[in-house]
Structures are given as C-alpha cells and as structure tokens.
Amino acid sequence: MPPSTSPTLRQRRLGAELRKLREHAGLTATAAAALLGLKQGQISSIEAGRYPVGADRVRTFARSYSCADEPLVEALASMTGGRKRGWWDDYREYLPVGLIDLAELEHHATALRVALVIHMPALLQTTDHARALFREVVPPMRQYEIEHRLTHRMKRQEILHRATPTPYTAVIHESALRMGFGGAVVSRAQLQHLVEMSELPNVCVRVIPFGHVPFPGTGQSVDYLAGPVPRLDTVQLDTHHGCEFLDAEAQLTKYRSVLDRMERGALEPSPSRHLIHKLAKEL
Template identity: 75%
Template sequence: MPPSTIPTLRQQRLGAELRKLREHAGLTSSAAAGLLGVKQAQISSIEAGRYAVSADRVRTFARAYSCPDQRLIDALASMTGGRMRGWWDDYRDNLPVGLIDLAELEHYATALRVGLVVHIPAALQTTDHARALFKEAVPSLQQYEIEHRVSHRVKRQGILYRETPPPYTAVIHEAALHMGYGGPATVRGQLQHLLDMSELNHVTVRIMSFGKGSFPGNGQSIDYLMGPVPQLDTVQLDAHHGCEFLDAQSQLEKYRHVLDRMEENALSPAASRDLIHRVGQDI
C-alpha cells in the first residue's frame, strides 16, 4: 500500500504496537526486514504510521514476531487499511490536530470513562455551555473559531446517540455543577441536560460531593478511551498546550486505578441525580 503522508494518531498507534511486538521478539528493524523480505526503510515507515498495511500483513508480522496473543493480533488487524476519511477530517484546517485525533479515538472506542473537577464532560455539554467555555479560552478565539469548536464538540457527542453506543461513565466533582458558565439560564439548561443524559442506559453519571475529604488524581481531567483489548486503551489529558495522549501500559494502569478510586469515592448514580437536581433548584 502507498505511504501515508499525514498519519493519524490511530495509524501511529498501530505502527507503535507493531514496533513493540518486534522489540519484544528481540529483533532489530534490520533483522525484521530480512525475516519478512522487505526493506528496512519500509519497516521504519510502517512503525512510524507513514505506510499503510493490510490486515494480512499485520498477521504476517505477528507470526514472524511469535506473538501468541490472538486477541491483540485481531485488534491490530482491525486498525489496518488506508486512511479512512471521517467527519473529523472536515475540521483539520480549523482546529488543533489533538482535537481531531481525540474525535477519531472516541469514534473507535469500545467504552469511555472520564473524570473531571471544574468542567462538565464534553460529551454531556449543551451547545450554550460549550460556547460559553470557548469564549473563556486563552488566548481568545475569534467568533468563527468558537463556532467551529462548538460544531466539532456537538458532532463528537454523536457517539452517545448511535444505535449501539459505547458505555460512558463520568465522575464529576460537585464543583463543576456550580461554575456558572454562561449565566443562570445556561447553567440550568446544562444541569437539566446532565440529568436527562444520566437516565440513558449506557450513560452513568456520578458526582463526587464536597463532603469527600480527598480527590484521587489531584484534580486532573482524564479521558480514558478503551480499545478492543486493554493494550490498545488510550488516556487523554487536558493541558494548556493542547491534548496529551498516553498509551504506555504503566500509564494506562495508573489512570485505570485513579478512575476506579474516583468512582469508589463518588455518590451512587441515583444520589448523584438528586444532588444535580438540588443544585439546579438553587440557581
């Protein structure tokens, strides 16, 4: 298949996982090239995500690397092929690449877990709430940039409205319910929307109340995107410089544990809905 000049994060991840398999097998890229009958430069391009590979080629690589994990091999094979254009590609000229990569990862995720302190999760925001947030961006955004981001955020939310949507679990600190973005009317609308979404079978919303003495994760906003196998999970962290993506196994294990702790400290879904309702009534 031809080289990919602009590899997506998903393509880069496939290449990185193939590199891990090769290194686990104790092979240099030169030795792997000789074993597979290709040039070393092609191995390097594939591992960098610049060269698309077929599912059959991935299985050939896995056999050559003596990988015994059939579920992982099948999952990697499902990530192959030429670059498929998604709705998010329409925003490549207007938004940071991290937001494009995040939308693609969410599209393919089998389940999502999030933990936030002062924000409502993007997937559960109203357009008015999202617009108010983007107006607070530093440096300031032009109005057309704000509208691009609002439109992109709304389309990201489409994953929750599929015929078979992925399970979505959000742990939100009570502070986020009181932030007041956009004024009272916007806040009331946002809290009602949060209540409505929490009633969906595939959406779980749990609030960590002010009464709790600790907050696991030191208040960091976390998006945990689950892949078809745990090795292909991804963590996305918000940073002032943009999206930060993590996929090392030690990092994945750490953030799984952080989210587990957050859920343990949060109110039940029913108690969380009661709290959201009380906050809304006081506005």
C-alpha cells in the same frame, strides 16, 4: 498506496504496537525486514504509521514475531487499512490536530471513562455551555473559530446516540456543577441536560460531593478511552497547550487506578441525579 505524510494518532499507535512486537521478539528493523521480505525503510515507515498495512500483513508480522496473543493480533488487524476518512477530517483545516485525533479515538473506543473537577464532560455539554467555555479561551478565539469548535464538539457527542452507543461513565466533582459558566440560565439548562443524559442506558453519571472523600490525583481532567483489548487503551489529558495522549502500560495502570478510586468515592447514579437536580433548582 503511497506513504502518508501526516499519519493519524490511530495509525501511529498501530505502528508503535508493531514495533513493540518486533522488539519483544529481539529483532532489529533490518532483521525483521529480511524475515518478512521487505526493505528496512518499509519497516520503519510502517512502525511510524506512515505506510498502510492490511490485516493479513499484520497477522504475518505477528506470526513472524512469535506473538501468540490472538486477541491482540486481531485487535491490531482491525486497525489496518488505508486512510479512512471520517467526519472529523472536515475540521483538519480549522482545529488543532489533537482534537481531530481525540474524535477519531472516541469513535473507535469500546467504552469511555472520564473524570472532571472544574468542567462538565465535553460529551455531555449543551451548546450554550460549550460556547460560554470557548469564549474564555486564552488567547481569545474569533467567532468563526468558536463555531468550528462548537460543531466539532456536538458531532463528537453522536457516539452516545448511535445505533450501538458507546458505554460512557462520567465522574464529576460537585465543584464542576457549581461553576456557573454562562450564567444562571445556561447553568440551569446544562444541569438539567446532565440529568437527562444520565438516564440513557449507556450513560452513567456519578458525582463526588464536597467533603465526601479525600480526592485522588491532581484534579486534572482525564479521559480514558478503552480499546478492543486493554493494551490498546488510551488516556487523554486536557492541558493548557492542548490534548496530551498516553498509552504506556504504567500510565494506563495508573489512570485506571485513579478512576477506580474516584468512582468508589462518588455517589451512585440515582443520588447523583438527585444532587444535580437540587443544584439546578437553586439557580
């Protein structure tokens, strides 16, 4: 299979992890190529995510690099194969690549944890609420761009309803519940939808009320996507310039700690539902 000129984030992550294994073994790309019977350029292309590798080859790489972490090796093997088309690929012509990568990561994640201060979680938004948000984007989007964003966002939500739904925990500050995007009718429907979604067995919604605890972090929206092993977790941050993805060990540790603190400071699910319901009735 020919090299890919535009590898996905998932492909690049696999290559980066293979590079880490090689470097941990103290091997240069040239030495690794000689050990594995490949060209140095092939090693570089594989580590850049541009050249597909199979599961058996990943296991061979790991063995040659003296990696004895079997769960990690098998997790990496599960990320192999050629460029497998997903529903998100239909949007590559219309949306920023970060949103495409995020949808693919969510699809493969074993669990999701999110924390938000201003906005509702994307996977728990109604269509009308999301449309109201997209209308406020700077610079303004054309109507067809808004519709592409809407259908993409709604498709992302399917991971919460599939045969084996993804476990999902959302910590939401009370300020996000009171923002009122779209007006009273849209906001009330959004809050009611949030309550309904929180009753799904795989969805946990917890609210941090005003004045409850000191707030950890900067207030930035955080998505934590769990991989098959902790080393393959990914953090996604929302920024004005798009999605930012983090996967360094120190970064993962930091955001796990931030999310843990936020969850400890939040109400339990039942009181959270009661508060959300109360706010909906006030609209």
